[in-house]
Amino acid sequence: MRKILLVLLYLLGTAAAQAATPLQRMQQLVDYVGVDYPGAVAGGEVVNPVEYAEMLDFSRTIQDLAEGLPVTEARPEIRTTAALLNSLVTARSDAHQVSEATGKLRQLLINGYDLAVTPARTPDLQRGKALFAQQCTSCHGVEGKGNGPLASTLEPAPTNFTDLDRYRQRTLHGLYSTITHGVNGTAMKSYAKLPDDDRWALAFYVGQLAPTDLMKFEGKQVLLAGSIALD
Template sequence: MLTRKRFLSWLLLPVLALCSLMALAEPEGAAQALHLLSYLGADYPATVAAGQVVDSGEYQEQLEFHGVLAGLVAALPANAGKDGLLQGVARLGDSIRERRDGAAVADQARQLAADLVASYRISLTPRITPDPARGAALFAQHCSVCHGEGGLGDGPAGIGLEPPPANMRNAARMDSLSLYDLYNSIGLGVEGTDMPAFAAQLDERARWDLASHVAGFSADPAAARGASFSLEQLAGQTPQQVAAEQGPAAAAALRAQRAAPP
């Protein structure tokens, strides 16, 4: 479980270590805010069910992370969209405190992330098309010791960690994350776990390559023959979103194509 001191130290890492060349043009704190919204959207649904808290420790973390999110958004530069973002953050907090339906809260978090991206013109698209083959080599070098060669979370260094390393073949969880979410998590680390931030070790291109490889663990390559997506769509949309809007076949195509971008 992540302690408050440890989490705050994560947030206070030097900006230059956290941000890629692309992200340096973004307001300080924007990447962290998007990262927290990704976490809330992905993990809240498993924390509350039918209005009841399933895991009190995780639920408390959700509340604490929302508080940090509110501070990050409040500190962003003033612009025409900021008041709406602050109101959205407040509504998200109300929903968490009222223990509302997980899917509805996840939708709120994802919409708020989209509003944040639009208000501050944050680019979610890699400047160079990711290379999953290069990402595979990076995964073997930096990640497999904890996550296992096949991404199942069964690496030797992961034994005894609490919580255990993420199982990257968990399709339900991977479907709730965009390629940018994976890229952002690699750079910033994952709160509440022992996964470190890799922004100081891996440059922007390497993190996108690694994200594309990781996305492939839950993908069926044969499904790539379905709907066609732009690089911007592959980076910014989740299979969960695409499934709701276009159906399961399109979601399967997104999974496959983000692991083998055009």
């Protein structure tokens, strides 16, 4: 039963991928604020005005979108948390508080509206690598360091996928949804025209550029230990 439900969720997720619903848009913005805020504000001071303007815009949009969500049991807490997030960003609060609020909001949205956050099939990393080489390196660079030939002309600059701090903040689903919807007001456009599998392959490919081989090995051990414990 659970499996059938999951499959249905994936199918719904795939069908909806072309046009972002308000819920998907909200989820993407929440992920985005969680990852980008530490680059905008540090120690109560704005360190990057362009980034901070984006954070203000996004957190206000998140609050507006929360007001318009379908009425469910989950909505009141989502509205309160979205309002809290907006006031934290406006007050230039500590990045820890902001990422706590985005983390909570993310979870409330996933649970409250049954959002699919995993791919339907195991992503093909080789395919992701090939697509990346064809379509992404002009900005993100051959090694994904954010230093492609166009990078110096862009503000904000293309993301450096090998940055470990950023890697620790984000989720694979967050990468997938940025690839799907793009980021308004930046050179990062939507790749919704690519098939769903390709967007997941790209998300998994760029998502594994930061950790070292040792980190990947250790992560795998944790995962294996977890699945044995579940059996």
